[in-house]
Amino acid sequence: MASLKTRLIEQIRLEGPLTIADYMWACLFDPQEGYYATRPALGEEGDFITAPLVSQMFGERLALWAMQAWQDMGAPAKIRVLEIGPGDGTLMSDLLRTFRALPAFAQAVEIGLIEPSQPLRAVQTARLGEVRHYDSLDQVPTDAPLLIIANEVLDCLPARQFQLTPDGWYERCVGLHEGELVIGLVPAPQDFTAPFAAEVGQVCEVSLAQNRLIEAVGALIHEATGAALFIDYGRDRPEPGDTLQALYRHQKTDPLADPGAHDLTQWADFPSLAVTALNMGLGVSQITPQGVFLQRLGIIERFDELRAKNPEDTDRLARQVHRLIAAEEMGELFKVLAIHYPRDLPLAGLAPIHAEA
Template sequence: MSLKDRLIEQITLEGPIPVDAYMARCLLDPIDGYYIKNVALGAEGDFLTAPLVSQMFGEMIGVWVAQTWLGMGSPTAFQLIEIGGGDGTLMSDILRVAARVAGLTEAARVTLVEPSERLRARQSEQVPSAVFAATLDAVAEDLPVIVIANELLDCLPARQFIRTDDGWFERQVGLQNGQLTFGLVPVGEDFAAPYDAPIGEIVEISPAQMRFAENFALLIKRARGAALLIDYGRDRPQTGDTLQALYRHQKHDPLAAPGEHDLTVWADFPTVAATAHKAGVTISPIIPQALFLQRLGIEARHAALTQKNPDQAGKLQRQYDRLMAPDQMGTLFKALGLASEGVNLFALEAVDTAL
């Protein structure tokens, strides 16, 4: 029985399910979840992450890691953690830069947090020295940490609420004529929207992103260190339905093929930042990816690569534009830093202290 059939059976017996529960099942169902069975990365897959666009992205993150490590006093041992590392390309690029900084490679204990066995296998090929953890909770806390999470928040599902003339309703997945469909379910009187919205507008709330931010912050606070989050999403409270299904780089109906398409929502950076700050860490401003990469020196790296490989100048320019252009990843993608007290967030201009 397919995941779609099992979802239809469940809804028939138990009633509609919230959007976040539907999304979680589609991604992580132990039998047919997308990340368990069907995940496909790269140009021939379903989506292309920044590390797969160009080595320049991973190299700039490597610069950030190096500068952060130096700013922490160059601890002789620390955990270099990546959460949701795709096929391992990003960490591989980071470590190539780390090898140029005296003592950094020897100090780094590379840990990859990845629940998907399929992706673990690919990551181990790129980073043979890595140890693996299935969840962030499984990461040891006896060493300082530097943590990277690129395009992770968008995989953490959100609930959807809509304001109508009759008040607030939750958008849920139900059935119509035996097929999956979206519908509205009344919310309790105790529901409080995080911000006002016009009639007919959807407000997304992600308990999963908030839980992650809190756990993330507590790890950084206890272990001492810093973290970098990069993803596509909002940098201010904003309404709208951001749920999308991706298959072979094309958008599809999110209800059409549960488990076969990648489902994502926008990262809610303001809520993630506020949750982490409340948990007691310093937060940076939320800045566009292009500005962050520019501060790390991507323009100089692009020029150097072009000079060294003149026959690849056109390709390198296209890669650079994909990462930096306002109409591509440069503005839609944001960067946010978190740090324990006294740790500088290089290139992110930390402006607030822990509560």
């Protein structure tokens, strides 16, 4: 079988340039050679590390958020906790362990996972045992309130890129030059408008895929009631920027160099997602830095507790907390957004979007 790169070159030769979004989607999800479909590599020995792999304290704080939401909903007899993109299962493992601290919640909760990657499904089952996997959101029942957690999912959903030139807006696309993949410009659709005042040379990213996820999750939340929590690196206001990057062994690489072999990501567009949810009649939280969110949920107090129990681990625990909450680490770049229904449902660690900061 021809390599993904060969197939992409042939497709471009026959059909014309690919949008950045279409190129990224093929690199990540192509059934034969897409990164997530065939070779996702997480952790220190892989290509990237996520917050649950940094420290158990991350998952524990999210478990507290979920348990408080359940109580604020009146402690229903049944509630479904759904994780989208569970990675290697570490986050869900930490959630389940923490849920046991509140037996009534542990008795009420039903767990579900949405994972398109078959290799990762196998890893999750090995870690968690037999768990309920759903192929897509439309398979999720709505017979009980839902709490949905999506940590570093939005950055896997691609965006198209548009660049302002002296002649107007053009779209950045992947084409060919002397038989090799290159990024060039084609005229943008006539109806394209940027959500900010741009200068020549600046890039605007627009993700239909990210907004479609919010629409699908929002429809579930509206029907079943509950809340969804999105945590990812991204922007908290409309602004320019080319955020496409490829990662291999924790190092940035050329996104065009080896399609399918490296992880490709783009920033989450939280302002656009918040507007989408508001237009659906959902409650929406303020876009909150991860460090602020975790501190509101008591991560410093949890650090003190663990340090007191394990004084020999103080330095390691301190490094973990620093990585999760420090502004120069994950604390500022990573943002938190929640959507919920009913609209007056309070959510621990977050303030509604209409409130004063």
